[in-house]
């Protein structure tokens with residue numbers, strides 16, 4: 260028997276909420292059920308309606324917890340798992356002092372395999388079932404990443420970072436080897452099971468014009484792949500990047516000049532863009548990725564969501580581990596709320612949960628597969644406990660609405676609030692490893 264009914268309070272979005280209590284944006288079933296078969300969602304609705312038509316299904320009773328689509332993280336770095344919380348530096352110094360040292364460890368396939376497994380498990384412990392990550396410059400790190408995802412059945416996006424200057428020798432590829440390795444990895448992984456490849460020139464500072472040309476060729480030859488890079492995160496970075504490409508109008512124009520922008524492009528940070536640059540992102544349908552914990556931790560700046568909105572540009576949200584300080588999308592949205600609040604911008608609880616699920620799925624063009632609980636979609640599901648900590652339980656005693664509960668869960672919750680997580684219909688929590696000793 261492979262039919263499963265998950266019973267609980269079911270919440271899923273169908274649209275982006277346009278106001279704080281926009282009830283047309285979501286479906287909520289107080290005594291709800293998700294019927295799962297062979298890794299897919301067969302039905303979603305009232306338990307009383309679904310149970311009789313699936314009498315042969317195994318029932319897992321998650322009441323009173325909330326059942327939602329698994330969270331999606333649109334930007335993080337798998338080789339930085341053990342470099343989170345590195346003290347005291349802003350972007351360029353932080354990269355040179357900590358990150359470029361840490362990423363060299365991934366020349367060891369044993370180390371890459373070990374961290375890849377722990378990285379996937381950490382995502383799952385936090386309720387994240389799909390993510391877009393940078394691997395290291397080493398080809399084998401991509402094999403480690405997609406193998407670990409495949410072992411768990413996860414829909415993951417990623418790619419080998421390309422970088423051929425302004426980094427230690429041991430982390431530099433060349434325009435040709437970056438191209439060749441990326442081609443080979445796309446052939447090996449893109450479309451295998453649930454894997455998607457992301458062509459990944461790190462940023463303008465670490466790629467020569469020749470490597471940008473090779474990236475352009477890769478994007479032209481593989482329009483099916485994602486593209487990811489970093490844009491306008493820090494003022495020193497912007498000055499350095501634009502000095503390396505003096506004929507570009509601005510930082511965005513560097514990437515535009517190599518035809519890298521488009522609806523598959525994910526641009527991390529985008530903090531200091533001019534209206535012109537945001538308009539170019541809007542015209543090309545590129546996605547600006549808001550990384551609140553990272554932007555605060557690295558002292559980078561504040562993402563101005565409302566300017567992206569008013570100029571019609573697409574956005575998504577992400578942890579950016581290890582510049583980001585948590586794998587938890589709940590903690591990430593708690594910081595997003597604060598980043599926007601301090602600028603006089605509002606982020607409603609419903610808008611937050613939309614962003615972590617359907618919003619991020621739409622940013623990836625994967626909304627027919629992940630990000631919502633819908634018939635025919637993949638059964639990637641998170642079960643959330645709003646009373647997971649004593650202080651949350653106390654606070655929840657005074658909550659009277661779903662919006663209030665969601666906000667408490669986001670503001671006070673973390674991995675402890677994830678009661679269960681399903682990947683393609685399989686419960687994963689009991690399989691998560693936190694005990695394997697370090698492998699070098």
Ligand code: GUN
Nearest residue numbers: 336461462489553579582
């Ligand atoms: N810009 C280029 N590389 C990185 C990185 O690894 N992290 C962050 N936050 N910004 C970057």
Ligand code: ZN
Nearest residue numbers: 334489527579
């Ligand atoms: Zn990043």
